[in-house]
Amino acid sequence: MSVTRVLSALAEPVRLSAIRIIWDGGEHCVCELMQRLNATQSRMSRHMGVLKAAGLVVDRRDAQWVRYRRNPDLPQDIVRIVDAVLAAMDKPGKIAA
Numbered sequence: 001m002s003v004t005r006v007l008s009a010l011a012e013p014v015r016l017s018a019i020r021i022i023w024d025g026g027e028h029c030v031c032e033l034m035q036r037l038n039a040t041q042s043r044m045s046r047h048m049g050v051l052k053a054a055g056l057v058v059d060r061r062d063a064q065w066v067r068y069r070r071n072p073d074l075p076q077d078i079v080r081i082v083d084a085v086l087a088a089m090d091k092p093g094k095i096a097a
Contacts, residue, residue, distance in 0.1 A: 001055045009054035027069040
């Protein structure tokens, strides 16, 4: 798993917001992500494809929808990187996504 690919995936605001939602450890339907992030189905699917290719999420088909969750097999160094990025976004004076 490439750190560069992970950071590149997180560099886009919609993907970063999706990771923030998914990072809670639950499973989230693409329909929920679309609604919460105000994104179309095709746009959300493309973003989730990038996060999946980077190894950050895994998916599961559920009838017509796809559900995403944090990849349970992420190496700890990648988890720490994502945790640090999310923590930095929560600090006062942060750079807006």
